[in-house]
Amino acid sequence: xxxxxxxxxxxxxxxxxxxxxxxxxxxxxxxxxxxxxxxxxxxxxxxxxxxxxxxxxxxxxxxxxxxxxxxxxxxxxxxxxxxxxxxxxxxxxxxxxxxxxxxxxxxxxxxxxxxxxxxxxxxxxxxxxxxxxxxxxxxxxxxxxxxxxxxxxxxxxxxxxxxxxxxxxxxxxxxxxxxxxxxxxxxxxxxxxxxxxxxxxxxxxxxxxxxxxxxxxxxxxxxxxxxxxxxxxxxxxxxxxxxxxxxxxxxxxxxxxxxxxxxxxxxxxxxxxxxxxxxxxxxxxxxxxxxxxxxxxxxxxxxxxxxxxxxxxxxxxxxxxxxxxxxxxxxxxxxxxxxxxxxxxxxxxxxxxxxxxxxxxxxxxxxxxxxxxxxxxxxxxxxxxxxxxxxxxxxxxxxxxxxxxxxxxxxxxxxxxxxxxxxxxxxxxxxxxxxxxxxxxxxxxxxxxxxxxxxxxxxxxxxxxxxxxxxxxxxxxxxxxxxxxxxxxxxxxxxxxxxxxxxxxxxxxxxxxx
Amino acid sequence: xxxxxxxxxxxxxxxxxxxxxxxxxxxxxxxxxxxxxxxxxxxxxxxxxxxxxxxxxxxxxxxxxxxxxxxxxxxxxxxxxxxxxxxxxxxxxxxxxxxxxxxxxxxxxxxxxxxxxxxxxxxxxxxxxxxxxxxxxxxxxxxxxxxxxxxxxxxxxxxxxxxxxxxxxxxxxxxxxxxxxxxxxxxxxxxxxxxxxxxxxxxxxxxxxxxxxxxxxxxxxxxxxxxxxxxxxxxxxxxxxxxxxxxxxxxxxxxxxxxxxxxxxxxxxxxxxxxxxxxxxxxxxxxxxxxxxxxxxxxxxxxxxxxxxxxx
Numbered sequence: 097x098x099x100x101x102x103x104x105x106x107x108x109x110x111x112x113x114x115x116x117x118x119x120x121x122x123x124x125x126x127x128x129x130x131x132x133x134x135x136x137x138x139x140x141x142x143x144x145x146x147x148x149x150x151x152x153x154x155x156x157x158x159x160x161x162x163x164x165x166x167x168x169x170x171x172x173x174x175x176x177x178x179x180x181x182x183x184x185x186x187x188x189x190x191x192x193x194x195x196x197x198x199x200x201x202x203x204x205x206x207x208x209x210x211x212x213x214x215x216x217x218x219x220x221x222x223x224x225x226x227x228x229x230x231x232x233x234x235x236x237x238x239x240x241x242x243x244x245x246x247x248x249x250x251x252x253x254x255x256x257x258x259x260x261x262x263x264x265x266x267x268x269x270x271x272x273x274x275x276x277x278x279x280x281x282x283x284x285x286x287x288x289x290x291x292x293x294x295x296x297x298x299x300x301x302x303x304x305x306x307x308x309x310x311x312x313x314x315x316x317x318x319x320x321x322x323x324x325x326x327x328x329x330x331x332x333x334x335x336x337x338x339x340x341x342x343x344x345x346x347x348x349x350x351x352x353x354x355x356x357x358x359x360x361x362x363x364x365x366x367x368x369x370x371x372x373x374x375x376x377x378x379x380x381x382x383x384x385x386x387x388x389x390x391x392x393x394x395x396x397x398x399x400x401x402x403x404x405x406x407x408x409x410x411x412x413x414x415x416x417x418x419x420x421x422x423x424x425x426x427x428x429x430x431x432x433x434x435x436x437x438x439x440x441x442x443x444x445x446x447x448x449x450x451x452x453x454x455x456x457x458x459x460x461x462x463x464x465x466x467x468x469x470x471x472x473x474x475x476x477x478x479x480x481x482x483x484x485x486x487x488x489x490x491x492x493x494x495x496x497x498x499x500x501x502x503x504x505x506x507x508x509x510x511x512x513x514x515x516x517x518x519x520x521x522x523x524x525x526x527x528x529x530x531x532x533x534x535x536x537x538x539x540x541x542x543x544x545x546x547x548x549x550x551x552x553x554x555x556x557x558x559x560x561x562x563x564x565x566x567x568x569x570x571x572x573x574x575x576x577x578x579x580x581x582x583x584x585x586x587x588x589x590x591x592x593x594x595x596x597x598x599x600x601x602x603x604x605x606x607x608x609x610x
Numbered sequence: 611x612x613x614x615x616x617x618x619x620x621x622x623x624x625x626x627x628x629x630x631x632x633x634x635x636x637x638x639x640x641x642x643x644x645x646x647x648x649x650x651x652x653x654x655x656x657x658x659x660x661x662x663x664x665x666x667x668x669x670x671x672x673x674x675x676x677x678x679x680x681x682x683x684x685x686x687x688x689x690x691x692x693x694x695x696x697x698x699x700x701x702x703x704x705x706x707x708x709x710x711x712x713x714x715x716x717x718x719x720x721x722x723x724x725x726x727x728x729x730x731x732x733x734x735x736x737x738x739x740x741x742x743x744x745x746x747x748x749x750x751x752x753x754x755x756x757x758x759x760x761x762x763x764x765x766x767x768x769x770x771x772x773x774x775x776x777x778x779x780x781x782x783x784x785x786x787x788x789x790x791x792x793x794x795x796x797x798x799x800x801x802x803x804x805x806x807x808x809x810x811x812x813x814x815x816x817x818x819x820x821x822x823x824x825x826x827x828x829x830x831x832x833x834x835x836x837x838x839x840x841x842x843x844x845x846x847x848x849x850x851x852x853x854x855x856x857x858x859x860x861x862x863x864x865x866x867x868x869x870x871x872x873x874x875x876x877x878x879x880x881x882x883x884x885x886x887x888x889x890x891x892x893x894x895x896x897x898x899x900x901x902x903x904x905x906x907x908x909x910x911x912x913x914x915x916x917x918x919x920x921x922x
Contacts, residue, residue: 488641
């Protein structure tokens, strides 16, 4: 037995020594800080299922697509739209046609020149795609005219320029894509600043700088995106030097840890989304406007922000994302008034209060605010039970099926324009599972305002119309806007050019090492 | 013996068919629309309907299941709804990582757990035994993901000697293997100790002692083989389970394995990928169980005779 103990101890000692010796300097980063070819290691939340820009619309995938592909328009870090693959563009007087002059000298990663034919093909493929309707639903077709690309819209649509900055409208080589779209989806060819250099499924995506990029080769030659799903593991990788850049979670303790880390810089930008309490305005008890209004008057938004997101947000009063230029200034939301809320509850036929069920997606973005609201509504006699559901189930039953009374959700937008957070959410044509009007609110007066605001080409007029829309949402208590949070980014101190973007559009071309 | 193995292999076919039917049914009747998951929440209804048509989701459930089974029998496990890549290709790409974690965790557990269990049993009630049983109780209780995070804090953040995420080199598998093997090692220690204590109290062991055999000879030649049956069972079952995916460890260490593939398939209602990956895990699990049964025959020849009698 003593012999066995000795053998066992010897094995343990050998294992320990071998780990200590061989692991020395075994950092995942391959280059020293002073190396001009230093690799940028970035966290990715998930793998990229397809590199076909017309067959995907999830934000995580698009973060890689933005590096590989160019678009006609680009959004800079100040939120302004600039020509990118086009040298200039002109809107016609009617506002339903844009003419683009394609930039000379642009090349694809395979050395081919970027031609107006490629741009026309790319736009028409995007328009026909089922995956891109968020940004292409107002586009009719693209065609060539005198060597320029003309994009025809179904109707005048002011925010169209913002839509063109989406990588769903990426430019691809016609001959390569047409020949084999399935192969293209795994081996993409774009004209962006980075080429896809290698993929280890579910683990890493390697991008290499494209030498012939029209703006010049990117300063950071190699970007490796590491798929790290666990937030704690990602944080530790950032702290240990395994990562240079990551988008932190919404968790307060994660953000606090990053803010306190002297080796890391933390960036914030307002989210292009607002969260709201949604009511089923057509069926059930909340078809009663007084009941909806009672709930609206019982919501203390500051308390909600403190309890649900640790103060990392701002109250929203109008049902429009505050980033939108049409957000009405000094807009007053529903007044917080518990006594008035109780009175309305009695008038609605519930003098002794009632029990309702809030159906939310099982994610802290929704469950935490639901818990805070549960406590707030109890003050006026509403006992709110929270039913959490898996995301797919929530979409089927609540969003598309209308099988709910009250819920908590968000209004994300792809472009900073009020049309994206109002038309599809409040127009009657989008109700009954046909669109995003999961409140099933149907009002011809609202429809008329939304249609007018969409068609108008005058920004002053649009702003007035959206103010009226926001007032109607408030007065009808269709939903109760609550708050908008922050988009965040964390990077090591020697990485320059980093910023947090409200729309999660990150161009690595702008980054460099100090 | 070969007949026995052949029968076991044949039995796997109805088992796998049953598994595929259950999974297909669960995915069919659980809420969520794979077309909408692909197109996004804001997709137009017409686009969703068109994609349903394209994906064949408008066909009746039994027709779709039948088509899937026929193609499965031809070796085609379908195309993933999410990635639009052949499911078998994806699974075979991910399986090596899971195999490395499972294999190294099982190996570590066996190499550490069995000897320590033997030592603890032969030194029952000593300080060594108390230390071993207490430590194994602690490790049985510690969740693998928590241990994984602690290992990252120690070895990556403080000591800077092991990488925390990825799977590029063997160093990437040290911490995942340690984290996965901890509970298994503790279980093996306790099982080995318990079985060894039963065995060393048998008459034939007393006879061997009386005949003057050394302790080492008694343990290694007489007692160990009789201890191994339950130990091999646990090792085999756990190895088979780990091969089905160690999701949490894969997430913590950023390793792309079978567990992550399965969970992603569930979340995105990717029925072909889920069915293919679970079938693969079931097949592997079944084969591991069969191998364990064959190993029994080498440990205890009486088991072999039982198999042969049973297969006649």
